[in-house]
Amino acid sequence: MSYLPTLTKMRDYFSSGATRPIEFRKQQIRLLKDCLLEHEQAINEALYQDLHKSPEEVWVSETGLVLAECKLALKKLDQWTRPERVRTNLANIPSSSHIMPEPLGVVLIVAPWNYPLELLLGPLVGALAAGNCVVLKPSEFTPATAALMKKIIERVFDERYVWLIEGDGASVVPSLMGSFRFDHLFYTGSTAVGKIVYRMAAEQLTPVTLELGGKSPCVIESDANIEVAAKRIALAKWNNAGQTCIAPDYILVHQSVRERFIEALQRVIEMFYTNNPARCDHYGRIINTRQFDRLVSYLSSGNIVCGGQHDRDHCYISPTVLTDVSLDAPIMQEEIFGPLLPILSYQHFEEAKAIIDRHANPLSFYVYTESRQKEKKWLEQVPAGGACVNNSVFHFLNHRLPFGGRGNSGFGMYHGKHSFNTFSHFKSVLRTPSWIDPAIKYPPFKGKLGLLKKLIG
Numbered sequence: 001m002s003y004l005p006t007l008t009k010m011r012d013y014f015s016s017g018a019t020r021p022i023e024f025r026k027q028q029i030r031l032l033k034d035c036l037l038e039h040e041q042a043i044n045e046a047l048y049q050d051l052h053k054s055p056e057e058v059w060v061s062e063t064g065l066v067l068a069e070c071k072l073a074l075k076k077l078d079q080w081t082r083p084e085r086v087r088t089n090l091a092n093i094p095s096s097s098h099i100m101p102e103p104l105g106v107v108l109i110v111a112p113w114n115y116p117l118e119l120l121l122g123p124l125v126g127a128l129a130a131g132n133c134v135v136l137k138p139s140e141f142t143p144a145t146a147a148l149m150k151k152i153i154e155r156v157f158d159e160r161y162v163w164l165i166e167g168d169g170a171s172v173v174p175s176l177m178g179s180f181r182f183d184h185l186f187y188t189g190s191t192a193v194g195k196i197v198y199r200m201a202a203e204q205l206t207p208v209t210l211e212l213g214g215k216s217p218c219v220i221e222s223d224a225n226i227e228v229a230a231k232r233i234a235l236a237k238w239n240n241a242g243q244t245c246i247a248p249d250y251i252l253v254h255q256s257v258r259e260r261f262i263e264a265l266q267r268v269i270e271m272f273y274t275n276n277p278a279r280c281d282h283y284g285r286i287i288n289t290r291q292f293d294r295l296v297s298y299l300s301s302g303n304i305v306c307g308g309q310h311d312r313d314h315c316y317i318s319p320t321v322l323t324d325v326s327l328d329a330p331i332m333q334e335e336i337f338g339p340l341l342p343i344l345s346y347q348h349f350e351e352a353k354a355i356i357d358r359h360a361n362p363l364s365f366y367v368y369t370e371s372r373q374k375e376k377k378w379l380e381q382v383p384a385g386g387a388c389v390n391n392s393v394f395h396f397l398n399h400r401l402p403f404g405g406r407g408n409s410g411f412g413m414y415h416g417k418h419s420f421n422t423f424s425h426f427k428s429v430l431r432t433p434s435w436i437d438p439a440i441k442y443p444p445f446k447g448k449l450g451l452l453k454k455l456i457g
């Protein structure tokens with residue numbers, strides 16, 4: 001299928017200026033918000049079908065987050081789009097200077113399957129707020145949610161403005177990017193595919209935001225509040241059955257509190273998911289048998305302290321804690337992205353740091369400690385996309401904190417105003433009056449060096 005005719009219409013629509021007026025942008029975001037609210041029940045059903053998510057989980061990590069982005073954009077758009085006046089340097093006086101945000105053009109947003117609604121429509125809000133036309137590519141592995149989003153998008157938007165294309169990423173995305181120069185690619189997914197799309201974008205000189213994955217470490221210091229740490233880590237790890245890019249991937253617990261932490265974690269798992277999580281309404285399922293098989297193969301990497309039950313027919317793996325895991329085992333080489341949690345212990349800072357350094361620049365880093373000094377040391381010593389102290393994952397929910405990775409976990413950032421910035425170009429403008437035109441800046445320059453030195457440098 002050729003995507004070019006519709007993409008060309010989108011380019012023309014953007015060039016017509018139709019998407020620029022602030023009132024138009026607000027009206028479109030309002031329509032999206034209303035349609036999402038109208039489809040709340042259908043969204044819950046689709047996400048239950050695809051990932052066994054409960055309505056509460058869908059609200060907190062999918063629909064509610066997109067609606068919050070809509071509300072924020074509607075409230076702040078006038079402020080975000082206002083040109084920012086900046087001071088003018090001596091040599092340019094009496095000019096004035098300002099920075100004006102302008103839309104990028106036609107942008108492409110590619111999303112993964114783990115939070116299929118939020119990771120596609122969250123960035124969409126930023127792209128619309130910034131005045132762009134948008135092509136959306138959801139994951140093929142959440143077909144119920146993708147079909148529903150297609151219905152919503154087609155109902156709300158003109159196809160020349162927002163266009164959602166379903167299908168296999170490995171064929172759809174190269175066809176899209178090979179035939180058309182997008183003005184930005186916003187990609188969320190694995191590091192391996194991130195490298196492929198980055199190469200395709202380079203061919204067209206398309207700027208990119210890459211929101212990738214990796215192994216996010218979680219350190220528990222000897223002085224941590226163990227009961228609280230266990231609860232916060234369990235919530236972050238086993239929500240969506242561990243299929244969260246910023247879930248704690250593995251634990252590094254200080255040797256002195258190792259036993260206490262493992263016991264607390266076991267208690268919390270039972271408290272959150274009962275002694276039979278397979279029958280628990282709010283415990284998720286693995287996305288497909290391919291991922292299921294990969295995760296089950298990790299079970300032999302260590303000693304199973306709790307969990308380990310699995311059922312291939314229902315893509316179910318219980319919350320699982322592993323100890324005595326070798327650093328060379330595949331589970332410690334690859335991003336786990338599932339409900340298995342290896343617990344390693346350490347005696348000294350350097351020992352734990354060396355383990356973290358095996359996978360530099362994680363998407364997130366978590367440290368549990370009551371000491372400001374230790375917190376400072378860890379935050380300074382572990383470069384990461386984002387971090388929490390005495391918490392995990394929840395930094396994602398604060399739209400004032402830019403969200404994104406560094407190095408292997410990606411680059412660029414979004415959420416709230418940061419999404420608007422990502423999908424905008426900031427044009428620098430110098431306005432110079434013509435009623436005055438000093439001769440100093442024109443040749444001949446002989447004899448002016450002293451004055452030029454005062455003005456510049």
Ligand code: NAD
Nearest residue numbers: 111112113138139169170173189190193211212213214245
């Ligand atoms: P994926 O890379 O397999 O797929 C992501 C998207 O890319 C999908 O839409 C898919 O259709 C498309 N795609 C697949 N192959 C392609 C190809 N060859 N060329 C172009 N596009 C292609 O990722 P996934 O399995 O859907 O998601 C899991 C990964 O995403 C994990 O690594 C996780 O850490 C990461 N992730 C990151 C974030 C973040 O915010 N940084 C959020 C969620 C997930």
